[in-house]
Amino acid sequence: MTFSLFFQSLINGLNQGAIYALIALGYTMVYGIIRMINFAHGDFIMIGAYTLFYTIPMMIHAGMPAWISVFLAVVICAAVGVLVEVIAYKPVRRAGSMSALITALAMSLFLENLAMVLFGAKPHNVQKIFDLPSVNVLGVALPLNVILTIGIGVVMMACLQIFIKSTKIGKAMRAVPQDRDASILAGINVNKVITMTFAIGSALAAVAALMYCAKYPRVTNDMGSMMGLKAFIAAVLGGIGVIPGAMLGGILVGLIEIYVKLFAPGWYEAITYGILIVILLVKPSGILGKNVGEKV
Amino acid sequence: MKKRLLPVTLITALTAAFLAGCGSSAQQSAAGGSTAAASSAATQDASATQDTSSTQADASAPEGEDGKTIKIGAYGPITGGSAVYGEGAQNAIAMAVEEINDGDSGYKVEIVNGGKIVDDGGAAKQAINAYNSLMKEGPSAIVGSFFSSVTLPVAEQASKDNMLLLATGATNKDVTLKGSTIFRNCFIDPYQGKMAAQFAKEKGWTKAAVIYAKDDDYSNGLKDAFIENAEANGIEVVYVGECTTKDTDFSSQTSQVVAKGADFLFYPAFLDTVPLLVGAARDAGFDGAVMGGDGWDGTDTAGFEDNFENCYFTNHYSSEDTAPAVVNFVSKYTEKYGTESLNACAALYYDAIYMLVEAAKNSGASDTVSLVNGMTGMTFTGVGGTFTMDENGDPEKSVAINTFEGGKVKWLMTLSPEGTKE
Numbered sequence: 001m002t003f004s005l006f007f008q009s010l011i012n013g014l015n016q017g018a019i020y021a022l023i024a025l026g027y028t029m030v031y032g033i034i035r036m037i038n039f040a041h042g043d044f045i046m047i048g049a050y051t052l053f054y055t056i057p058m059m060i061h062a063g064m065p066a067w068i069s070v071f072l073a074v075v076i077c078a079a080v081g082v083l084v085e086v087i088a089y090k091p092v093r094r095a096g097s098m099s100a101l102i103t104a105l106a107m108s109l110f111l112e113n114l115a116m117v118l119f120g121a122k123p124h125n126v127q128k129i130f131d132l133p134s135v136n137v138l139g140v141a142l143p144l145n146v147i148l149t150i151g152i153g154v155v156m157m158a159c160l161q162i163f164i165k166s167t168k169i170g171k172a173m174r175a176v177p178q179d180r181d182a183s184i185l186a187g188i189n190v191n192k193v194i195t196m197t198f199a200i201g202s203a204l205a206a207v208a209a210l211m212y213c214a215k216y217p218r219v220t221n222d223m224g225s226m227m228g229l230k231a232f233i234a235a236v237l238g239g240i241g242v243i244p245g246a247m248l249g250g251i252l253v254g255l256i257e258i259y260v261k262l263f264a265p266g267w268y269e270a271i272t273y274g275i276l277i278v279i280l281l282v283k284p285s286g287i288l289g290k291n292v293g294e295k296v
Numbered sequence: 297m298k299k300r301l302l303p304v305t306l307i308t309a310l311t312a313a314f315l316a317g318c319g320s321s322a323q324q325s326a327a328g329g330s331t332a333a334a335s336s337a338a339t340q341d342a343s344a345t346q347d348t349s350s351t352q353a354d355a356s357a358p359e360g361e362d363g364k365t366i367k368i369g370a371y372g373p374i375t376g377g378s379a380v381y382g383e384g385a386q387n388a389i390a391m392a393v394e395e396i397n398d399g400d401s402g403y404k405v406e407i408v409n410g411g412k413i414v415d416d417g418g419a420a421k422q423a424i425n426a427y428n429s430l431m432k433e434g435p436s437a438i439v440g441s442f443f444s445s446v447t448l449p450v451a452e453q454a455s456k457d458n459m460l461l462l463a464t465g466a467t468n469k470d471v472t473l474k475g476s477t478i479f480r481n482c483f484i485d486p487y488q489g490k491m492a493a494q495f496a497k498e499k500g501w502t503k504a505a506v507i508y509a510k511d512d513d514y515s516n517g518l519k520d521a522f523i524e525n526a527e528a529n530g531i532e533v534v535y536v537g538e539c540t541t542k543d544t545d546f547s548s549q550t551s552q553v554v555a556k557g558a559d560f561l562f563y564p565a566f567l568d569t570v571p572l573l574v575g576a577a578r579d580a581g582f583d584g585a586v587m588g589g590d591g592w593d594g595t596d597t598a599g600f601e602d603n604f605e606n607c608y609f610t611n612h613y614s615s616e617d618t619a620p621a622v623v624n625f626v627s628k629y630t631e632k633y634g635t636e637s638l639n640a641c642a643a644l645y646y647d648a649i650y651m652l653v654e655a656a657k658n659s660g661a662s663d664t665v666s667l668v669n670g671m672t673g674m675t676f677t678g679v680g681g682t683f684t685m686d687e688n689g690d691p692e693k694s695v696a697i698n699t700f701e702g703g704k705v706k707w708l709m710t711l712s713p714e715g716t717k718e
Contacts (some may be wrong), residue, residue: 005555008580012547121379123568125598134581141554141581216544216572217599220377226542261548266510266538 004140009258015146015215017254018153022208023231024238024246025160026201032241033177033197034093036100040084040107042228044202047080047111048073048209049126049219050119056127066129073206081202082195090191108225115221126217129210149211156207157247160200164243169196177241230257233276239289248287365404366652366662369430370645371423371440371450372464374415377568380594381442384642385464386413387633389439392649403653403662408433416441420449427453436664437462439648442641443566444468444485444514451478460667462651464644465590465612468517472689477668479689481647481680485514488589488610489521489564491695491711495608496560497529501585505535505558507549507573509565512541518564518589534558543569546576553577559584566591571600578603593705594639601703612640612680614696614707625679647678 055069132144164170238249374382416423442465454461455475463480509515537549592609655670683691
């Protein structure tokens, strides 16, 4: 393998990984706080992408840069996330984890089919979000929008980390999973914290949609299911419930996929899923996961 | 007791309504049949002998009705990533049926399932369900589908049932080998791959790369044929990369294409991922030619106009062709449905309906056996050109090579089987 091929794949892998990482964060945050896997999370990206598809032409028409649309996508995704939580998840929260899981799967199918009815089954091309040229670095053609995408991902992850560590609501988010009853006693409104978590997770999905559409400018109603699955693998790989774990897992899955594809393109999914199984066998709690038993 | 009364009355009422509905529809269809027979007798100045023979046919074979109505079942991709093909097919069938039934060919066409195409979702499993649901309505022939992977299992089943299957876009060479009742009106994969290689040779490209979808029969067929013919034409295949039909990321494969120094990239796949692949190839710094097969038809190039410069694909027909059948089809279709779903799939379903009418004319009856006889060895002129069915049930026809200009498909040339340019 020549250096240029290695370098180009590194950038491609980081780009792919940053997208997975942002989606994985949504899974991990929700799991961390209510021990529930929100399978509809992948479909929030689809909603974000459709928002971009419809609002970018409006932005351009109004003479504003296309990426402003992401703010609208963030608002809509956060609203959908909160709505889904309040309408579908909250009522079944006490019914046990199996009911919650089934509800999440149903919600995922519902959103995908709703999108098919609303927007049609045909894939749509999203207009260019960043109109940036390619630069030549070390003999490799690097599109600047890829670099920018990675940058956005890193900034988002850093912001989230600061938010969780130093704000009051962030501290509450960490407190709830540790001891729910004690956090209620300490004056934390658990329901509000959970809703907030969904809002933030969904907002991150909107940013992931922006990053996805900058690289793969196409929206379909089922785009979220595969992306969501891969990001879920990333979250488990890094240690589900652990925020830095989701970031690490996402980047790793992205890099593995791109490098495996370079040499055995037919094998990349088998290998990606194979890694998940191996990790779970060796370290069931994931790379950064702490091996604490479930509280009874 | 009172509480039970309500459901009982409801059930009785529903049953009555249901029975009444059945009765009236049966009456209607009987009435429709007799009026059709009467009108055809009137218009064609039919003799008394013909009338009696048709009544005899009516009594012996209820499916054939008066022998002048061809019952056709159609299936195709109405939902999924290739839904635009199904949309075109549905419109084209409606158009063909209207023309034939208003025309004076002596035959009428009835599309079962209320004139609607049954959805195969572009997937093999759903296609078998679609086929079974069509068979329940007792058609004389079945038309579809556009995809090889979808059509192969259906062809297998149709040949067991001795049902005439006229495949519309399934270019995999095995489709018509499943049985003598299986036909198609499109060229076959090896042929498209061969033409792509021949085109590359004429353009003077020497190093080819291939990326193909491993989980798709169509893609595999074109890839094999292209590689075989590329080598025969002195073109070196420097890289063969796999992907799946669900992939959205092609950055690894395209960076390999660049690293291997290819000047031509062959990507036989379906339209929904084509913009992503072309985009990825250009992002990786590949400025050579990218080429595909008829699966590229209808590709959405919005936002990719610059990337699609120097891209080509082989197709069944070109809407810019000046043959009268093409001009007629294109102008009528555009007037009725616009240009968005005006694709090769529409043209092929349109031709398929006309071919079945032609087959009925050749053999003089509209039952399955007569249609098969009429179809075998027939020469047909339609939107897809003039062609003759060979012993396998495949047509021998020329291919149109299209390119893109500012994101719009533009007809470049037509390559004929002998390899000469027209």
